Amino acid sequence: MSTPTGFMEFTRQLPGDRSPLERVQDWQEFHKHLTDQELQRQGARCMDCGTPYCHTGMEMSGGTSGCPLHNLIPEWNHLVYRGLWREALDRLHRTNNFPEFTGRVCPAPCEGSCTVGLIGQPVTIKTIEQAIVDRGFDEGWIVPEPPARRTGRRVAVVGSGPAGLACAAQLNKAGHEVTVYERSDRIGGLLMYGIPTMKLDKAVVQRRVDLLAAEGVKFVTSTEIGKDIMAQQLVEQYDAVVLCGGATKPRQFEIEGSHLQGVHYAMPYLNGTIKSYLDSGLRDGQYISAAGKDVIVIGGGDTGSDCVATALRHGCRSITQFGTHAKAPLERDSLVNPWPQFPNVYTLDYAQQEAKALYGHDPREFSIMTTRFVGDEQGNLQELHTVQIQRSVDAAGRKSYEPVPGTERVFPAQLALIAIGFDGPEATLIDELGLETDRRSNVKARYGQYSTSVDKVFTAGDMRRGQSLVVWAIQEGRDAAREVDKYLLTGSSLLP
Structure with missing residues (x-):
């Protein structure tokens, strides 16, 4: 607890x-920062709620409630309120390897299940989290900490996304x-090439990768396991192998005209832009350009929004985002979407804000489905x-x-x-x-143990659980890593 009445004193x-x-004129991060005094006041809003739900990490009604990493949120909120930033950083790193990403x-x-949100606005947990770790880097508190001794055991981690990096770090x-x-x-992985730079500056990712390398983690790039090196070789050469390759197989969208030039899946579009x-x-x-084009994004999630923001920066002529879901209510419906659900x-x-600023309206169309793509005689997309x-x-x-009969529409699109x-993977x-594999084609692993049907081989992240959040991948x-450590050390582990 910070101060008993902070949630009433401060908004x-x-x-x-x-x-x-x-910001649509560049590719830089767009968030500004609060002052130390403002952050301390926000930390003071963390109340003595008895049983905090902010760090429960449960899945409820298809969504996540609370932090899957079980971050010690009330503790570091209180430390920030008291101005003890170094101690807050220690608490933050105790459960999260990469708070600068999350x-x-x-x-x-976590904010969706904050108790203060029951009667008002939740604590600004995410803002405080980023401020703590950014200050840690700025002050030079975060330095390489290689292990004092080596066990002699060798582990290969396949995939360097958030799951692979967290596993390797531990x-x-x-x-x-x-x-x-x-x-x-x-x-x-997706931290580098899947998330646009305006949401996550790649220097932030590289900074942590360099830190891990200084601590002793070895990185091998431009090497695909199963092609450049056979997977069985890893199993033979290492004491354990952890597969963290993600769920990278796109869900197919096979309708009339989907073969036309100008129809692309989101990840090659985003990946190509970021790499270029x-x-x-x-x-x-060397990327798919939206410059001067009418662009339609099919999909209402975060990836779709990233496509919207990227197309705006390319200089598209117009942008529309389709979602099969209905428009959400302005306020939480306590009957169908009660606290502590998200x-x-x-x-x-951020992407819809930018589109609205440029074109005067929310770019999203709700409860809509594409029935066919139509092209010209040369096979180029013309309309949806x-x-x-x-x-x-x-x-x-x-x-x-x-x-719904009588609701057919035509949208121009190139x-x-x-x-x-x-x-799945x-x-x-x-x-x-x-x-x-399980019924969803994910790699099947023993519950809570992450071990696959093949000895020495483990799996984690989206490759095991399916497409999910970065925070779930880190968890x-x-x-x-803890289960691999137990396997290598015959049943014991000191890892949290």
């Missing part, structure tokens, strides 16, 4: 953002020799045909969509980006190692 305050009309890109389910702390294999030319920006500041032209309310994400839909959910939780999610490693990487 919720978020750092301002750069003007949407300004403080920037996590949707903050196993390295335990003294094992860890090598991370990444098929891209840069370390970071990092390589040459977009001067090499609140399903109407908001404008749509219909409004009505969604229903049966007793088993299965969703179905019925078209570029369509499909951002409707992923259908790619099959290369699964097939080569003969791994068992899975940490937990898998």
Whole structure:
């Protein structure tokens, strides 16, 4: 607890953002920062709620409630309130290897289950989290801490996204020799190439990668396991192998005209732009450009929003984002969406704010489905045909969509980006190692132990649980590291 009446004395305050009309002209992070005094006041709003739900990390009604990492949120809020920033950093790192990532890109389910939110606005947990770790780097408190001794055990981690990096960081702390294999030319997985730079500056990612390297983690880039190196070789050469390759197989969208030029899946679009920006500041032209085009983004989630923001920075002529879900209410419906569930309310994400500033309206179309793509004689996309839909959910939780007669529409488009999610991990490693999979095609692992059907092989992150949040990936990487440590040390581990 900070101060018993802080949540009544101080109102919720978020750092301002750069003007949407300004920030769409560049690729820099757009959030501003609160002062130390303002942050201390926000920390003071953390109340003595008895049983905090902010760090529960439960899945409820298809969403996440509380922090999956079980961050010690009330503790570091109190320390910030008292001005004890170094101690707050220690508490933050105790449960989270990469708070500089989650403080920037996590949707903050912790805030959705904050007790103060029952009667008012929740504590600005995410803002305080980022401020603590950024100050730690600025003050030089965060330095390499290699293990005091090595165990002689060798572990290969396949994939350098948040799960792979968290797993590698923890196993390295335990003294094992860890090598991370990444098929891209840069370390970071979706942190590097899946999330646009305006949400997560890649220098922030590289800073942590450099720190891990200084602590002894070995990184091998431009090497795809299953192609450049066979997976079985890793199993033979290492004492344990942890697969953290993510859920990168896009959900297919096969309708009439989906083969047309100008129809692309979201990740190649985002990946290409980020790589070109990092390589040459977009001067090499090695990316799918939205410049001067009418762009339709099919998918209402975070990836779709990132496509919107990227297209705006390319200089698109117009932008529209389709979602099959209905428009959310302005306030939480306590009957169908009660606390501490993540609140399903109407908001404008950063991308929608930018589109509205440029074009005067929210770019989203709700409860809409694309029925076909139409092109010209040369096979170039010209327009999308749509219909409004009505969604229903049966007793088993299965969703179905019925078209509403008379609601057909036509949208001009020269570029369509499909951002409707992923259908699990790619099959290369699964097939080569003969791994068992679950009904969703994810790698099957023993509950709570992360061990697969093949001896010495473990898995974590989206490759095991399916497409999810960065914070879940970090939690899975940490937990898998503890289980690998137990396996290597015959049943014991000091890792949290």
